[in-house]
Amino acid sequence: MSAVLEIEGLRKTYKSRRRGTRNALDGFDMRVEEGQVHGFLGPNGSGKTTTLRTLLGLIRPDGGRMTILGHEVPAALPTVAGRVGAIVESPQFFPHFSARDTLSLLAGAGDVPAQRIDEVLELVGLRDRAGERVKTYSLGMKQRLAVASALLKNPKLLILDEPANGLDPGGIREMRTLMRTLAESGMTVVLSSHILGEIQLICDSVTIISLGRRVAFGPVEQVLAQHSSGAVRVRLEAVTDLPIAAEALTRAGIRVTGQPDHLMLADVDKPAAVTRLLAEQGLYVSELAPVAVDLESVFLELTATAPVPGQHRQVDQSTKVGGAGQPGATAGGWGA
Numbered sequence: 110m111s112a113v114l115e116i117e118g119l120r121k122t123y124k125s126r127r128r129g130t131r132n133a134l135d136g137f138d139m140r141v142e143e144g145q146v147h148g149f150l151g152p153n154g155s156g157k158t159t160t161l162r163t164l165l166g167l168i169r170p171d172g173g174r175m176t177i178l179g180h181e182v183p184a185a186l187p188t189v190a191g192r193v194g195a196i197v198e199s200p201q202f203f204p205h206f207s208a209r210d211t212l213s214l215l216a217g218a219g220d221v222p223a224q225r226i227d228e229v230l231e232l233v234g235l236r237d238r239a240g241e242r243v244k245t246y247s248l249g250m251k252q253r254l255a256v257a258s259a260l261l262k263n264p265k266l267l268i269l270d271e272p273a274n275g276l277d278p279g280g281i282r283e284m285r286t287l288m289r290t291l292a293e294s295g296m297t298v299v300l301s302s303h304i305l306g307e308i309q310l311i312c313d314s315v316t317i318i319s320l321g322r323r324v325a326f327g328p329v330e331q332v333l334a335q336h337s338s339g340a341v342r343v344r345l346e347a348v349t350d351l352p353i354a355a356e357a358l359t360r361a362g363i364r365v366t367g368q369p370d371h372l373m374l375a376d377v378d379k380p381a382a383v384t385r386l387l388a389e390q391g392l393y394v395s396e397l398a399p400v401a402v403d404l405e406s407v408f409l410e411l412t413a414t415a416p417v418p419g420q421h422r423q424v425d426q427s428t429k430v431g432g433a434g435q436p437g438a439t440a441g442g443w444g445a
């Protein structure tokens with residue numbers, strides 16, 4: 110599979126008189142294959158927006174290499190811009206314009222044929238309400254209009270920063286369906302999100318960033334498998350046999366936690382050995398199941414953001430380098 114997006118060793122330090130110097134990106138790597146929905150995850154302040162803005166030429170990096178569709182960026186941004194759609198900040202729309210007016214305006218500015226407006230309205234599910242003013246739209250509809258505007262150019266790569274932010278469960282589900290539809294049409298979608306359950310449902314692959322560095326990447330199933338704890342849940346035919354089973358397993362060196370109707374075993378690499386050991390004691394297993402690890406627990410473990418009793422987490426995940434410096438370079442330049 111070919112990479113639509115590749116980042117190697119990206120570095121960005123923000124310098125400001127007031128806030129000092131901060132390493133937002135510290136040698137960050139990322140690779141996104143063609144046709145995937147790729148989740149970009151990280152705690153607050155870990156560097157997601159900086160990465161996306163740097164990719165789009167809105168921030169100048171201090172080091173590293175980036176390619177989009179095989180072209181080195183930012184140098185080749187003029188070449189690839191027509192094939193990339195992005196929303197990295199909440200777009201502002203004229204409240205008195207309808208969705209159709211809004212898209213017509215954007216299509217006119219970007220030399221997009223008028224028929225594409227109907228196609229994108231259909232794709233994002235806004236066709237029936239396209240004539241109504243944006244100020245009457247729900248947040249979910251505005252988000253879909255934003256996605257529609259990014260789709261006008263029929264991009265090969267769509268980059269969305271927190272597309273489900275602020276949406277209710279129904280809106281999130283609609284957004285999920287939309288992302289899948291786009292991927293099925295051959296588009297590559299990169300989306301950053303804090304809604305980890307959603308990412309697990311939508312995405313084929315993920316990159317997890319912490320403190321400006323990649324801490325995990327790959328197909329979702331692979332990332333989950335790599336961080337599976339090896340925990341196994343065991344039920345017996347007779348609940349009354351659980352204490353004897355716990356004793357036998359503990360004697361065999363397995364860590365066991367007793368629950369009212371089952372046992373939890375830690376770090377089991379050969380589940381068959383557990384069944385055999387218990388059968389030898391005349392104890393019969395009615396269920397032996399690996400405990401599924403979810404993306405949320407992997408994320409919390411890797412980014413060290415799991416809550417610690419009695420401690421308040423510091424939400425800013427970047428590294429403060431210290432000292433005052435020059436104002437940061439954040440010149441705007443290129444958008445969707």
Ligand SMILES: Nc1ncnc2c1ncn2[C@@H]1O[C@H](COP(=O)(O)OP(=O)(O)OP(=O)(O)O)[C@@H](O)[C@H]1O
Nearest residue numbers: 123133152153154155156157158159425427437439
């Ligand atoms: N213009 C700026 N000037 C100085 N520091 C900045 C600037 N923009 C971001 N930072 C800092 O860089 C770090 C990374 O920020 P960034 O916005 O990329 O994180 P993020 O992962 O997108 O966070 P969130 O999930 O909260 O949006 C943070 O410490 C942030 O405070």
